[in-house]
Amino acid sequence: MIPPSRKPLTQFFGEWPEMYAQWGLSGHPGLDYACYFEEARAADAGWVTITHEVVRGLCATIEHLHGRTGYAHLRDVLVANGAWVEQGEEFVITGNSGSATTAPHLHFDYWPRDAGADNGYGGRVDPIPYFEGSDTV
Numbered sequence: 001m002i003p004p005s006r007k008p009l010t011q012f013f014g015e016w017p018e019m020y021a022q023w024g025l026s027g028h029p030g031l032d033y034a035c036y037f038e039e040a041r042a043a044d045a046g047w048v049t050i051t052h053e054v055v056r057g058l059c060a061t062i063e064h065l066h067g068r069t070g071y072a073h074l075r076d077v078l079v080a081n082g083a084w085v086e087q088g089e090e091f092v093i094t095g096n097s098g099s100a101t102t103a104p105h106l107h108f109d110y111w112p113r114d115a116g117a118d119n120g121y122g123g124r125v126d127p128i129p130y131f132e133g134s135d136t137v
Contacts, residue, residue, distance in 0.1 A: 030107050055100045
């Protein structure tokens with residue numbers, strides 16, 4: 001996988017456990033990138049599903065052979081529901097949608113196929129070790 005943005009990270013996986021306890025999580029279940037209404041890219045190739053959730057706002061999920069990646073608090077999705085995207089393809093516009101956001105950003109999740117849903121993060125794991133050349137974000 002590749003990072004979905006080249007922007008700086010503003011919140012890392014696992015931070016603020018006291019805040020995320022209200023949703024039954026052990027901490028922040030993904031990465032937040034400082035993106036201000038701009039395009040973000042697919043971390044890997046796969047099929048896109050578009051949803052809208054109260055807390056996470058407009059979301060896109062990509063189903064990969066190795067798992068799923070999630071993109072939340074979006075302003076727009078640039079492809080149709082069910083579309084195939086390639087790794088690196090810019091396919092969403094970051095935003096500020098949903099009730100659990102205080103400023104425009106991209107929230108990024110990773111659910112590998114082998115992660116258990118009972119890991120305290122709903123099956124999500126820290127995506128950084130899975131990025132190609134994971135010493136850079």
